Amino acid sequence: xxxxxxxxxxxxxxxxxxxxxxxxxxxxxxxxxxxxxxxxxxxxxxxxxxxxxxxxxxxxxxxxxxxxxxxxxxxxxxxxxxxxxxxxxxxxxxxxxxxxxxxxxxxxxxxxxxxxxxxxxxxxxxxxxxxxxxxxxxxxxxxxxxxxxxxxxxxxxxxxxxxxxxxxxxxxxxxxxxxxxxxxxxxxxxxxxxxxxxxxxxxxxxxxxxxxxxxxx
Amino acid sequence: xxxxxxxxxxxxxxxxxxxxxxxxxxxxxxxxxxxxxxxxxxxxxxxxxxxxxxxxxxxxxxxxxxxxxxxxxxxxxxxxxxxxxxxxxxxxxxxxxxxxxxxxxxxxxxxxxxxxxxxxxxxxxxxxxxxxxxxxxxxxxxxxxxxxxxxxxxxxxxxxxxxxxxxxxxxxxxxxxxxxxxxxxxxxxxxxxxxxxxxxxxxxxxxxxxxxxxxxxxxxxxxxxxxxxxxxxxxxxxxxxxxxxxxxxxxxxxxxxxxxxxxxxxxxxxxxxxxxxxxxxxxxxxxxxxxxxx
Amino acid sequence: xxxxxxxxxxxxxxxxxxxxxxxxxxxxxxxxxxxxxxxxxxxxxxxxxxxxxxxxxxxxxxxxxxxxxxxxxxxxxxxxxxxxxxxxxxxxxxxxxxxxxxxxxxxxxxxxxxxxxxxxxxxxxxxxxxxxxxxxxxxxxxxxxxxxxxxxxxxxxxxxxxxxxxxxxxxxxxxxxxxxxxxxxxxxxxxxxxxxxxxxxxxxxxxxxxxxxxxxxxxxxxxxxxxxxxxxxxxxxxxxxxxxx
Numbered sequence: 001x002x003x004x005x006x007x008x009x010x011x012x013x014x015x016x017x018x019x020x021x022x023x024x025x026x027x028x029x030x031x032x033x034x035x036x037x038x039x040x041x042x043x044x045x046x047x048x049x050x051x052x053x054x055x056x057x058x059x060x061x062x063x064x065x066x067x068x069x070x071x072x073x074x075x076x077x078x079x080x081x082x083x084x085x086x087x088x089x090x091x092x093x094x095x096x097x098x099x100x101x102x103x104x105x106x107x108x109x110x111x112x113x114x115x116x117x118x119x120x121x122x123x124x125x126x127x128x129x130x131x132x133x134x135x136x137x138x139x140x141x142x143x144x145x146x147x148x149x150x151x152x153x154x155x156x157x158x159x160x161x162x163x164x165x166x167x168x169x170x171x172x173x174x175x176x177x178x179x180x181x182x183x184x185x186x187x188x189x190x191x192x193x194x195x196x197x198x199x200x201x202x203x204x205x206x207x208x209x210x211x212x213x214x215x216x217x
Numbered sequence: 218x219x220x221x222x223x224x225x226x227x228x229x230x231x232x233x234x235x236x237x238x239x240x241x242x243x244x245x246x247x248x249x250x251x252x253x254x255x256x257x258x259x260x261x262x263x264x265x266x267x268x269x270x271x272x273x274x275x276x277x278x279x280x281x282x283x284x285x286x287x288x289x290x291x292x293x294x295x296x297x298x299x300x301x302x303x304x305x306x307x308x309x310x311x312x313x314x315x316x317x318x319x320x321x322x323x324x325x326x327x328x329x330x331x332x333x334x335x336x337x338x339x340x341x342x343x344x345x346x347x348x349x350x351x352x353x354x355x356x357x358x359x360x361x362x363x364x365x366x367x368x369x370x371x372x373x374x375x376x377x378x379x380x381x382x383x384x385x386x387x388x389x390x391x392x393x394x395x396x397x398x399x400x401x402x403x404x405x406x407x408x409x410x411x412x413x414x415x416x417x418x419x420x421x422x423x424x425x426x427x428x429x430x431x432x433x434x435x436x437x438x439x440x441x442x443x444x445x446x447x448x449x450x451x452x453x454x455x456x457x458x459x460x461x462x463x464x465x466x467x468x469x470x471x472x473x474x475x476x477x478x479x480x481x482x483x484x485x486x487x488x489x490x491x492x493x494x495x496x497x498x499x500x501x502x503x504x505x506x507x508x509x510x511x
Numbered sequence: 512x513x514x515x516x517x518x519x520x521x522x523x524x525x526x527x528x529x530x531x532x533x534x535x536x537x538x539x540x541x542x543x544x545x546x547x548x549x550x551x552x553x554x555x556x557x558x559x560x561x562x563x564x565x566x567x568x569x570x571x572x573x574x575x576x577x578x579x580x581x582x583x584x585x586x587x588x589x590x591x592x593x594x595x596x597x598x599x600x601x602x603x604x605x606x607x608x609x610x611x612x613x614x615x616x617x618x619x620x621x622x623x624x625x626x627x628x629x630x631x632x633x634x635x636x637x638x639x640x641x642x643x644x645x646x647x648x649x650x651x652x653x654x655x656x657x658x659x660x661x662x663x664x665x666x667x668x669x670x671x672x673x674x675x676x677x678x679x680x681x682x683x684x685x686x687x688x689x690x691x692x693x694x695x696x697x698x699x700x701x702x703x704x705x706x707x708x709x710x711x712x713x714x715x716x717x718x719x720x721x722x723x724x725x726x727x728x729x730x731x732x733x734x735x736x737x738x739x740x741x742x743x744x745x746x747x748x749x750x751x752x753x754x755x756x
Binding site: 184 | 581584590696707
């Protein structure tokens with residue numbers, strides 16, 4: 001069912017596609033965590049307008065499909081004066097989209113720390129940034145690490161959606177090979193197996209990690 | 218009328234174009250030192266990807282002539298040519314918002330699109346027909362009653378079957394492929410009984426398929442359409458240059474060679490031959506260049 | 512910036528012969544809802560069965576359930592859609608495959624609903640399993656000790672509680688299936704995002720098209736959220752805080 005010769009003949013294109021997918025995943029994860037952290041802190045801030053703004057952002061992105069968001073930026077980014085192609089602009093799309101999800105994970109992580117610790121830190125004379133940095137975030141990060149990594153696996157899978165706007169990520173380059181050789185059935189099966197081979201071991205590792213961290217907590 | 222006027226103006230003013238102050242796309246190209254050409258991944262033989270990075274095809278070659286002319290006209294020592302893949306859904310927004318400066322694919326020059334973008338003088342004439350399995354016995358649109366028919370989304374062809382459908386009072390199931398590959402795959406795997414599209418694209422897809430003999434192009438001509446190279450609207454300076462370059466190319470003896478290279482000889486990547494002799498409509502189009510849409 | 516903003520375009524006739532643009536979007540919204548609901552029904556059914564299977568004391572069944580969940584969760588939805596649309600019918604016996612491809616009504620809708628159903632089922636199964644495992648072990652043991660058979664224990668003791676516990680996490684899965692249905696445009700389902708693309712292509716009103724479709728999705732998300740909140744209130748288990756995790 002899989003034509004290995006075909007895969008080998010096109011390994012360059014396929015590898016390039018996989019690298020693109022991985023780059024997009026890495027970029028959006030890092031960018032999403034940074035932006036998500038800011039969003040979460042804004043959400044938890046006592047300054048109402050900031051908190052509301054962050055909530056609006058997160059709710060907007062969480063109530064629409066990623067495919068739609070891909071199309072938003074696909075059509076809109078160039079209108080805002082950025083002369084970059086869609087293969088670059090999806091980096092922004094995914095970062096902004098994932099930030100909404102990461103911010104919820106981070107918020108939950110922060111809120112999982114008991115209030116007493118916050119009070120204790122203040123009582124010891126720590127400022128808000130100090131409290132966050134030395135007391136809350138280190139613990140929160142540990143609690144949310146498995147969820148974050150799971151989100152990254154989901155994100156990696158979601159990057160395949162960029163194929164819809166003609167980008168040659170791993171899925172996209174698989175399609176190109178498939179159509180050039182009239183072998184869509186074989187290549188789509190190959191794509192499914194390849195994605196599984198990347199995601200499954202990571203998922204398994206994450207499960208272990210989850211158990212270990214859960215015990216410590 | 219409008220066309221004749223444009224053309225006359227184009228030819229008259231061409232010589233002085235460089236003397237005027239640059240505006241629009243030409244200014245943009247001059248300032249940035251680069252031109253972004255919109256291309257297609259799989260619109261054989263017009264615009265398609267060979268190997269990893271190389272775009273080629275009938276339209277791309279015509280565009281390259283335009284790019285050369287731009288470089289000459291602007292007296293640029295180097296001109297950075299960026300090939301930006303587009304799809305049928307994105308080519309118009311990307312043209313309007315300035316991502317691409319020139320689109321070299323297989324875009325129908327229609328009046329509707331002319332409200333949004335401009336076209337250089339038409340570069341090709343295609344007929345909208347359908348590809349069917351050779352053993353299906355389908356000879357006419359009327360034979361499609363009750364059958365699934367696929368078209369590619371965002372192209373102009375999807376409405377013809379609908380219009381025709383009403384005229385013939387037949388009922389078909391409309392399917393949509395996200396690109397021509399998907400559409401053809403639907404035909405190949407018997408998901409659709411017919412694939413309605415421009416005949417050149419159909420011929421290319423058939424020639425590139427595993428078993429070309431299994432397919433045939435059948436049925437009446439649902440519509441005839443001119444293809445154009447797309448530019449931004451309201452950019453007379455650039456359009457002038459494009460039209461003049463294309464017109465000159467059409468009149469040159471090399472045009473026959475260019476046509477034969479893509480439509481009468483084996484083309485990459487698989488060395489298939491479309492074997493589509495130049496139609497009368499196409500001859501007429503080259504003889505009297507015009508940017509009239511349908 | 513040169514953004515067109517002509518809200519009147521929604522009332523204009525589209526060139527596809529399908530009526531004005533608002534009607535295009537309305538048709539799209541209907542397909543989105545139909546696909547999501549059909550997929551959801553399948554997901555609940557399959558997900559519950561698989562979820563229960565994974566908690567049973569029969570190793571092969573539990574393993575099968577785990578395998579299903581792992582396979583589905585580790586392959587992107589888009590690839591699964593393509594699989595069910597392009598690859599699956601080729602694996603069937605020829606006649607059935609042909610029927611699947613040609614004579615089955617609304618092939619892209621059914622394929623999308625099935626693919627989404629199987630996909631979401633894995634997630635539902637995960638929630639159902641953790642719902643069941645979150646119950647005090649004593650309840651199951653007590654029921655068995657009282658002489659209930661295993662099916663009786665599940666039907667009368669475990670599941671009624673587990674299902675109420677999993678309602679909050681299922682809310683987000685239910686919302687996800689609406690959002691995920693947009694990926695089905697890749698197999699030609701004329702759902703909401705597909706129609707937005709068409710509208711952008713034909714009308715060139717980028718902002719209006721995007722704004723209209725985004726609003727519809729947000730209304731859907733809001734409706735789902737409220738509906739599930741109501742269900743959650745109704746089904747709260749007395750004596751438990753919030754009835755869940």
